[in-house]
Amino acid sequence: MNRLTKNDVKEMGMLDLSHNQVFVKDREAWYRDFDMEITARDLAQAMFARNGIECPSDNEEFDEYMLELLQDGYETIDGMIALYYNALWAFADVREILKEYEDLEEQGLLIKLPVGMGDTIVNQFHEEWQVQKIDIYKDGNIVFRCGHEGTEDYSAYHLSYYKKDWWRKEEAEKALEGK
Numbered sequence: 001m002n003r004l005t006k007n008d009v010k011e012m013g014m015l016d017l018s019h020n021q022v023f024v025k026d027r028e029a030w031y032r033d034f035d036m037e038i039t040a041r042d043l044a045q046a047m048f049a050r051n052g053i054e055c056p057s058d059n060e061e062f063d064e065y066m067l068e069l070l071q072d073g074y075e076t077i078d079g080m081i082a083l084y085y086n087a088l089w090a091f092a093d094v095r096e097i098l099k100e101y102e103d104l105e106e107q108g109l110l111i112k113l114p115v116g117m118g119d120t121i122v123n124q125f126h127e128e129w130q131v132q133k134i135d136i137y138k139d140g141n142i143v144f145r146c147g148h149e150g151t152e153d154y155s156a157y158h159l160s161y162y163k164k165d166w167w168r169k170e171e172a173e174k175a176l177e178g179k
Contacts, residue, residue, distance in 0.1 A: 003106070005099040009034060022092040029089035040088040047081045111136065121146065 004019045006012055009032060012020060022031050022040065029040035038046075041062060048055045055078075056062045069082035104110040115121055119131045121144075133145035 003102050005095060005102055020095065022088050022095060024092050024096045029092035031088055040085055040092070043088070044081055044085040047084075048078065051077050051081075053078050053081075111142070113142070115144065 006016055006020050007023075009017065017033065021033060022029055024030070031038055031040055031043050041059065044066070045055060045057070045062070056065050066082045066085055069079050070086060072079055074080050074083045101110065113134065115131050117131055117134065120128050121131060122128050129146035131144050132147050135143045135145065137143075
């Protein structure tokens with residue numbers, strides 16, 4: 001997968017910038033473009049000032065003011081600025097989660113499981129089991145807890161065993177059809 005999160009604006013094109021225009025620095029949401037970098041709070045306060053709207057300068061009071069404005073809707077200019085401010089810090093949080101995921105993947109630390117919760121797997125005897133729980137242990141051991149749909153009865157299968165003798169239902173059906 002190509003990395004979406006980047007930090008150096010000089011190396012970004014427009015698409016890269018759109019994925020990275022907001023980010024977290026010093027536990028605050030920031031906005032950037034090719035010419036500037038500013039906290040989301042300072043940007044929103046500047047938007048209020050440009051529109052002749054007074055707003056609190058204290059960070060805590062400002063955040064409370066933004067919440068109040070969001071409750072009143074976005075039909076007014078101050079409501080739109082509050083909505084924009086809310087979207088900036090929310091997008092910054094999401095970007096940071098993606099960045100952590102991409103950092104793990106880059107370092108080879110990301111575990112990509114062959115099945116997920118709720119997947120149906122089939123063993124060599126054509127028995128179907130549903131993955132109901134996945135346990136990942138500190139020692140790197142991965143165990144799938146499988147049962148028949150609607151039961152509380154689990155059987156545990158280690159990932160190494162799964163790779164040899166179990167298939168996703170779709171893969172098993174293709175193999176049986178000779179595809």
